[in-house]
Amino acid sequence: MEAAIAARVSTVCVLRLYVTGSSPRSVRAISNIRKICDEYLQGCHELEVVDITQHPMLAKSEQILAAPTLIKMLPLPSRRFVGDMSQPERILLGLGLRDVPKRTSLAGNAGPPYR
Amino acid sequence: MNSPSKSALIAELGELRTRLEGAEETLRAIRGGEVDAFVIESAAGPQVYTLQGQDAEASRIRGEMLAQVSDAVIAVDDEMRIFYLNAAAERLYGLAASHGLGQSVSKIYELRWLHPGDEAAAQTALCERGEWRGENVHVRPDGRELNVESGITVLRDIAGQPTGLLAVIRDVTERKAREDKVLVSETRYRRLFEAAHDGVLIVDPDTRKIVEANPFMTQLLGYPHDQLVGKELYQIGLLKDEAASQKMVRKLKRTSQVRYEDLPLENQRGQHQEVEVVANLYDESGHPVIQCNIRDITERKRTEEHVRMLMAEVNHRAKNLLAVVQAVAVQTAKHGDAATFVSRLSERIVGLAAGQDLLVSNQWQGVEVSDLVTAQLAHFKDLIGTRVLLAGPAARLTPDAAQGIGMALHELATNAAKYGALSNSEGRVRITWHVTAETKPRFLMSWLEDNGPKVVAPARVGFGQIVIGRMAEAAVQGVAEIKYGDTGFSWNLSAPLKNALT
Numbered sequence: 001m002e003a004a005i006a007a008r009v010s011t012v013c014v015l016r017l018y019v020t021g022s023s024p025r026s027v028r029a030i031s032n033i034r035k036i037c038d039e040y041l042q043g044c045h046e047l048e049v050v051d052i053t054q055h056p057m058l059a060k061s062e063q064i065l066a067a068p069t070l071i072k073m074l075p076l077p078s079r080r081f082v083g084d085m086s087q088p089e090r091i092l093l094g095l096g097l098r099d100v101p102k103r104t105s106l107a108g109n110a111g112p113p114y115r
Numbered sequence: 116m117n118s119p120s121k122s123a124l125i126a127e128l129g130e131l132r133t134r135l136e137g138a139e140e141t142l143r144a145i146r147g148g149e150v151d152a153f154v155i156e157s158a159a160g161p162q163v164y165t166l167q168g169q170d171a172e173a174s175r176i177r178g179e180m181l182a183q184v185s186d187a188v189i190a191v192d193d194e195m196r197i198f199y200l201n202a203a204a205e206r207l208y209g210l211a212a213s214h215g216l217g218q219s220v221s222k223i224y225e226l227r228w229l230h231p232g233d234e235a236a237a238q239t240a241l242c243e244r245g246e247w248r249g250e251n252v253h254v255r256p257d258g259r260e261l262n263v264e265s266g267i268t269v270l271r272d273i274a275g276q277p278t279g280l281l282a283v284i285r286d287v288t289e290r291k292a293r294e295d296k297v298l299v300s301e302t303r304y305r306r307l308f309e310a311a312h313d314g315v316l317i318v319d320p321d322t323r324k325i326v327e328a329n330p331f332m333t334q335l336l337g338y339p340h341d342q343l344v345g346k347e348l349y350q351i352g353l354l355k356d357e358a359a360s361q362k363m364v365r366k367l368k369r370t371s372q373v374r375y376e377d378l379p380l381e382n383q384r385g386q387h388q389e390v391e392v393v394a395n396l397y398d399e400s401g402h403p404v405i406q407c408n409i410r411d412i413t414e415r416k417r418t419e420e421h422v423r424m425l426m427a428e429v430n431h432r433a434k435n436l437l438a439v440v441q442a443v444a445v446q447t448a449k450h451g452d453a454a455t456f457v458s459r460l461s462e463r464i465v466g467l468a469a470g471q472d473l474l475v476s477n478q479w480q481g482v483e484v485s486d487l488v489t490a491q492l493a494h495f496k497d498l499i500g501t502r503v504l505l506a507g508p509a510a511r512l513t514p515d516a517a518q519g520i521g522m523a524l525h526e527l528a529t530n531a532a533k534y535g536a537l538s539n540s541e542g543r544v545r546i547t548w549h550v551t552a553e554t555k556p557r558f559l560m561s562w563l564e565d566n567g568p569k570v571v572a573p574a575r576v577g578f579g580q581i582v583i584g585r586m587a588e589a590a591v592q593g594v595a596e597i598k599y600g601d602t603g604f605s606w607n608l609s610a611p612l613k614n615a616l617t
Contacts, residue, residue, distance in 0.1 A: 027198035034217030083149030
């Protein structure tokens with residue numbers, strides 16, 4: 001079981017998040033998916049954020065209908081999640097990370113002191 | 116027509132299932148109100164429509180406007196995660212928006228405050244006024260340090276609750292480096308100006324008034340700094356009068372440099388000094404200024420005068436000495452054979468040279484009696500303190516007296532070694548000198564021998580007799596007394612004090 005988990009998290013997870021500028025749901029989606037990556041996929045993921053207002057043709061090529069949309073490109077099979085990613089359980093389940101322990105705490109990423 | 120294989124059918128089924136799941140997921144999110152934009156196909160290509168009623172074109176234009184801004188713009192949410200960064204921010208921090216968005220801001224730079232207390236002041240400003248402006252340092256992950264000027268504003272939602280921060284950041288690293296360079300240069304040249312041992316005055320060529328003076332100028336002239344500034348050069352005694360001041364400025368405008376050597380200067384204390392002035396006309400950021408360098412050359416002039424006097428003195432003395440050598444040679448040649456002549460002349464010239472050495476080492480300012488005696492009795496230095504006794508106060512002979520007495524001491528020592536107290540093993544010589552306490556004091560010097568062999572006056576007057584007699588007398592305009600007594604030879608010289616001592 002543990003070996004299976006290790007194999008899953010050691011595979012590089014390639015994610016692409018399609019957002020619309022800095023709209024509230026896009027901002028939330030970005031923040032939520034980064035948290036998941038930091039906690040469960042630290043060091044073994046690539047996350048690219050695409051603003052479809054700046055790059056609409058990229059939305060077309062991936063057949064994006066609504067934003068925010070997250071696509072798990074790798075490992076296959078491809079999966080897509082739509083919304084502000086505010087239900088981490090669902091995303092973790094979809095990414096196959098439900099039973100993977102957290103890798104780090106966000107406390108280490110505290111922002112600048114003017115927060 | 117071939118029917119598809121089983122594996123192709125399975126793959127197609129998987130693809131359809133994935134698309135169905137994607138469609139279901141999209142529908143679920145739309146129903147749940149989790150989306151804020153749709154992508155619609157049109158003849159012109161894909162169009163993005165947002166649910167806030169603001170179309171994607173407006174958003175794109177706003178994005179392009181921010182992309183054109185040369186300052187970095189970064190927006191973070193209430194967890195300090197970046198949700199917006201413009202093209203300038205991408206360039207400044209060396210990362211693409213696609214990788215920076217959602218990142219904690221601490222991942223793209225480490226914040227360093229310039230002064231203790233800046234951080235607390237920034238927090239207070241953000242809490243109380245909702246904004247802060249200031250300078251600090253951002254350290255990129257690659258270690259590069261950026262000096263930045265930041266303007267930070269608190270972002271709020273419709274209810275007025277803080278939702279994050281918007282930072283507009285300007286890279287001032289190059290400007291800071293230039294400022295630091297200017298500051299270093301300013302400090303260096305200010306130190307030169309203030310520590311210089313030349314006076315420096317900055318003068319406005321239009322008003323001819325002093326606008327700046329260095330501390331040495333104050334020391335040179337005796338005026339405090341505030342009394343120098345605003346005055347014209349003639350008012351501080353540097354030039355004769357106003358006309359001279361005007362003339363200098365006119366000449367400077369023509370030639371850019373004026374030099375005055377040996378300018379007499381009277382300072383505020385009434386003391387006269389010799390100064391050398393070099394004035395230059397410079398351009399200072401489009402405005403002409405005159406810089407005057409004033410060097411106190413009083414000491415240099417004094418030294419030059421002293422050297423001139425010394426040269427004349429050396430010339431005079433060299434001639435005198437040659438005359439003495441000539442006389443010694445002539446007198447020595449009158450007695451004895453050629454070998455004796457060579458030997459005696461050499462000894463006498465050595466004696467003269469010893470006196471000369473002392474005079475030179477004392478810069479022709481005279482010779483201490485004890486030093487002269489010791490030098491002339493160099494051959495008997497082992498006997499000094501036992502058989503040759505010296506007694507007398509500190510007294511400095513004039514150059515002429517030193518030459519005459521020096522030669523006499525040499526003759527006396529030679530005679531004592533040949534015929535007198537130093538020719539046996541018991542004899543002693545006492546050399547004494549003192550100044551009498553009369554109204555017109557006299558310098559007395561004695562050479563007294565005892566315990567030596569019996570001495571008799573020579574049958575003829577040789578050159579040695581002349582040296583200890585007439586020549587010694589002539590050197591001090593005094594009287595020499597020579598006795599060949601029962602107890603031994605004695606020589607006494609008496610001269611007016613002013614002729615013998617300095």
